[in-house]
Amino acid sequence: MSNPKVKKRSREEIAKIEIGNTDIGRAGKSCLCVFFLLLIFVYPCIQILHEAGSRSPLRQLPSLSLFARLGETGGSPSLMAFNRNLTAAVKQYEDELETSSILQKLLLPPTQYLLSKYFHLGNEKVVIGKGGHLFYRHDIKYLSSPGFLDSEQLREGHLTGRQADPLPAILDFHRQLKERGVKLVIMPAPVKPMLYPEQLGAAKGALNNRSFELFKTKLEEAGVSVIDLCESLTELRGKGKEVFLKTDTHWTPEAMRAAAELIAKNIGGTRSAMAGTPQSLSSRGDLARMLNLPSDSKLIEPENISLTIHDKVPERQSEILLLGDSFCNIFSSDALHWGSSAGLPETLAALLGQGIDLIARNDAGAYASRELLARELARGRDRLAGKKLLVWEFVSRELMEGDWKIIPLELRETGSVDCFSVEQPTVIEATLAAVSLRPRPYSAPYSDHVMALHLVDINDGLQQALVYMVSMENNKLTGAAKLRQNERVKIRVMPWVDCEERYGTWSRSEINDDELLLWQPLWGEMP
Amino acid sequence: MVFSSYLFIFFFLPLTLLLYYASPNRWRHLCLTLMSYIFYGWANPAFMFLMFFTTCVDYSNGRFMQMAPRHKKIFLSTSIVINLGILAFFKYFNFGLENYNAALTALGLESYCYRGFFRVVLPLGISFYTFQSMSYVIDVYRGDAAVITRFIDYACYISMFPQLVAGPIIRFQDIARQLQHRVYSWEKFSRGIAFFMLGMAKKVLLANPCGKVADLAFETGGSLSCLDAWYGITAYAMQIYYDFSGYSDMAIGLGLMLGFVFAKNFDSPYKSKSITEFWRRWHLSLSSWLRDYLYIPLGGNRKGVWRTYINLALVMLLGGLWHGASWNFLIWGGIHGGWLAFERAQGKHSFYRKLPSVLQVACTFLIVLLAWVFFRALTLPEAYRYVGSLFALTKTPPSSLLIRGLIYNPYYLGHFFLAGILVWAAPSAWDFSRKLTAAKISWCIIVFIMALLTLITQGYNPFIYFIF
Known part of the structure; x- marks a missing residue:
């Protein structure tokens, strides 16, 4: 019979008894403790020694750079800004720690190879489809998520601090262009899962986000022409043509040409006979690179494509201005590793028999190209002068995850802002007042990236400058990526116009300061 | 961190x-x-x-x-x-x-x-x-x-x-x-290491792959096919259990390494045969806190039958609200509170107590599963849609089927079934680590190394309870 006076043991008392009764032999104890402690104590030492091999100063080694980073947050204008900078510094330190980890560098490619080969498993960004097509995870999300115009989706977008509804931005852009006598045509470029759904377990056919039809109707009602490529690309696929590259997020040259033809038809241009120089090339796409497989891996074979190179070059005086993102740049700019002078701008120009003006930048299609246009106008370069038509291409997934901010197009006088400028390459010494963000290698579809730097106290004077530099090339961070706020640096600068053709289309991060957007930027390199 | x-x-x-x-x-x-x-x-x-x-x-x-x-x-x-x-x-x-x-x-x-x-x-x-x-x-x-x-x-x-x-x-x-x-000893430290290793393996090797499936299923906004919906919510049930109990094991392990002893927080909850039993096994530190600082001060079961039911429901509603500020959490708490009161009326037994044990466990799991829909969905309409999908009552947009290419990947399926087997067949971390033989130590080290490799090479690593 139980004694009612015996107090029931608490959970903590039971736990103490339980822990006190742990049964482990001396050898087991030693083995477990030695293994665990050696692992957690020795590995960081190996990592630091490895980093020290690069001969950087100790405080700049990724593992030891925390205090240097925290030191950079001093001088913030307010407590809120200080806290924000501190949080960013800590996050940056943790990111750099992970990316520089020798364990990650050694283990990631072979592990990914095994997962891809035996489980058909991609990574956070890449999904491996049934027929060997690779898919971008965000493209699938665009289709499988609820409609991008649903109130819940818009609310969620607003909470992340972006303007989630694309309609006000497009309609406002349309209004501003109309005031300048320019007609707007928009062309959301399809994403791969829209046309290859059967590779992901859905029925064959063309899919789109649940809000797309409503979006299209609302724009057409407001007088904006919308080119929907789905039908013609489905038709093309029906004829046995591939419309998307197997290992890339972008379309094939055939699909790109179909898009150019549809634009030409839509704007009523005279289609001229296409002539050009054929070229074949072989490459692996951005998705294959994002998988980060071992460099000698044969798991994903290069793809062969045939291009037609045209001699048409962007023509600033043209009546047509094309705004676009990487779907414009592919086959047009070398940065995407699929050849050049054979992309949408060149093909469209060849079809129309006239040169076209182009503003294109990889990534952030919702606002990047509009922002570039606005900046040109703000600097006094009227890119809308003489234009009758503006074709705006952006990838469809931007409708769901893009920042659709309203951007005013204001033409200002040339040279209204005085900032540091050079005529030829010059080495300067300056302090970094601000540095834009740079992506982590293999985390974005683009393997190259340009960052922005705000320089002050140039050569101990009062002048300031906005400088662009390469922060990542071929998924490898450059020396510029290590530059930090408040650091005193030496940089070789040259006029941006000398490098714009090559680097202007690259994915680029900007400094969050509207005033800087008005400055004439410089191009920079480490001396 | x-x-x-x-x-x-x-x-x-x-x-x-x-x-x-x-x-x-x-x-x-x-x-x-x-x-x-x-x-x-x-x-x-x-x-x-x-x-x-x-x-x-x-x-x-x-x-x-x-x-x-x-x-x-x-x-x-x-x-x-x-x-x-x-x-x-x-x-x-x-x-x-x-x-x-x-x-x-x-x-x-x-x-x-x-x-x-x-x-x-x-x-x-x-x-x-x-x-x-x-x-x-x-x-x-x-x-x-x-x-x-x-x-x-x-x-x-x-x-x-x-x-x-x-x-x-x-x-x-x-x-x-x-x-x-407090006492410091190598036995305590070793057991702490074992807890930490097992907890991390639960989190990284089981919770994360299941979480990926659950995230994809809920990404559709609740409109998906019946089979996909059941797979998604079961994967979520596995994720939340392994995520939270894994975290608790790691916390207990770290405490032991520092000389502190913390009490058990989970006791194989999905083996419960009733909701009353489930709450004696799930998040024990919260349920005992609510009991001692809320339920008993409210009068507990000392003020009559109806007051007991009201107290139970109220405590669970507040428990739901403790998890987060949304109607979904209130409904989740309400489901559990209502069911606890219902079982209390039957002498702390479930109405299916006469079924074989396996079916009692299955019925309890089913109730818990349906309640998890409200816990996981971001909004109330999404939760309703998801429940509709579970019973094939909503239309499935063709684009929702795209997630099949991801969730039925052999890697995720394998981890999902492994998680299911371990939930019902494996001993708890406390039982497993009571007697640490050479074989068990080897297992701890092997799963820890596997978890470390996975952690270093894969980016997906959320912690559910961080948002509470």
Whole structure:
């Protein structure tokens, strides 16, 4: 019979008894403790020694750079800004720690190879489809998520601090262009899962986000022409043509040409006979690179494509201005590793028999190209002068995850802002007042990236400058990526116009300061 | 900072252990408190001040109670008002605002709605440390614990990083003696390592792959095919269990490495044959906190049958609200509270108690599963749609089927079935690590290495309970 006076043991008392009764032999104890402690104590030492091999100063080694980073947050204008900078510094330190980890560098490619080969498993960004097509995870999300115009989706977008509804931005852009006598045509470029759904377990056919039809109707009602490529690309696929590259997020040259033809038809241009120089090339796409497989891996074979190179070059005086993102740049700019002078701008120009003006930048299609246009106008370069038509291409997934901010197009006088400028390459010494963000290698579809730097106290004077530099090339961070706020640096600068053709289309991060957007930027390199 | 991260395992933990054991005994609480503040401030340094404020308020109220015992009630009230006030502001302000706007809109008074941008950011782990801090003042008021004299001891109790941001909730009366004196031994340290290794394996090898499936299923906004919906919610049930119990095991393991003993937080909950039993096995530190500081003060079962039912439902509703500020959590709490009351009416048994044991477990799991839909869905309409999908009552958009190419990947399916087998067939971490034989130690090391490799090579690593 139980004694009612015996107090029931608490959970903590039971736990103490339980822990006190742990049964482990001396050898087991030693083995477990030695293994665990050696692992957690020795590995960081190996990592630091490895980093020290690069001969950087100790405080700049990724593992030891925390205090240097925290030191950079001093001088913030307010407590809120200080806290924000501190949080960013800590996050940056943790990111750099992970990316520089020798364990990650050694283990990631072979592990990914095994997962891809035996489980058909991609990574956070890449999904491996049934027929060997690779898919971008965000493209699938665009289709499988609820409609991008649903109130819940818009609310969620607003909470992340972006303007989630694309309609006000497009309609406002349309209004501003109309005031300048320019007609707007928009062309959301399809994403791969829209046309290859059967590779992901859905029925064959063309899919789109649940809000797309409503979006299209609302724009057409407001007088904006919308080119929907789905039908013609489905038709093309029906004829046995591939419309998307197997290992890339972008379309094939055939699909790109179909898009150019549809634009030409839509704007009523005279289609001229296409002539050009054929070229074949072989490459692996951005998705294959994002998988980060071992460099000698044969798991994903290069793809062969045939291009037609045209001699048409962007023509600033043209009546047509094309705004676009990487779907414009592919086959047009070398940065995407699929050849050049054979992309949408060149093909469209060849079809129309006239040169076209182009503003294109990889990534952030919702606002990047509009922002570039606005900046040109703000600097006094009227890119809308003489234009009758503006074709705006952006990838469809931007409708769901893009920042659709309203951007005013204001033409200002040339040279209204005085900032540091050079005529030829010059080495300067300056302090970094601000540095834009740079992506982590293999985390974005683009393997190259340009960052922005705000320089002050140039050569101990009062002048300031906005400088662009390469922060990542071929998924490898450059020396510029290590530059930090408040650091005193030496940089070789040259006029941006000398490098714009090559680097202007690259994915680029900007400094969050509207005033800087008005400055004439410089191009920079480490001396 | 999370336990299953490169930074924690290879930098924060070794540094903390080194400093802690290199410090003389009397400095160890200071050392642990400083490291805990760094751990907490890593995500947002500003919130360290909030935790420090809570610590000061409750430490002072405890001391005031000692100095002026006649006015104990005033100090208790002050503490409860301040703690609940902070919790209410940070956790429920946005929810209140949304409902205020929704009510005005429904009444046609849209012009009075708040359209500003002011929103409150939820500090990590506020629900956990606020409850801990309140437990101290209540314990002192009731005479269940002595007043703590050294501020640093109290700050250490509140901020102790192993259980700071996701529990288990440690009540003051249970840890008071350990703060004065605790035993360090290699047996304890070894078992702590075993707990940490098993917890990390649960989190990284089982919770994460299941979480991926659940995330994809819920990404559709609740409109998906019947089979996909069941797969998605079952995967979520696995994720939340392995994620939270894995975290608790790691917390217990870290506590042991530092000489503290924390109580069991999970006891194989999916093996329960009724909802009443489920709550004796799930998140034990929260359910016992709610029992001792809410259910019993409300009268418990001492004020008649109907009052008992009301108390049960009320406690679970508040338990739901403790998890988060949304109608979904209230409904989740309501389902559990209602079911507990229903089973209480039947003598703490389920209505399916005459079925074979396996079916009783299955029925209980099914009820838990349906309630998880409300817990996981972001909004109420999404939860309704998801429930509709479970019973094939909603139309499935063709684009939702795209997720099949991802969720039926052999890697995820394999982990899902493994998780299911282990949930019902494997012993708990406590039972497994009671007798650590050579074979068990080898298993711990193997799964830990596998978890480390996975952690280093894969990017997906969320922690569910961090948002509470």
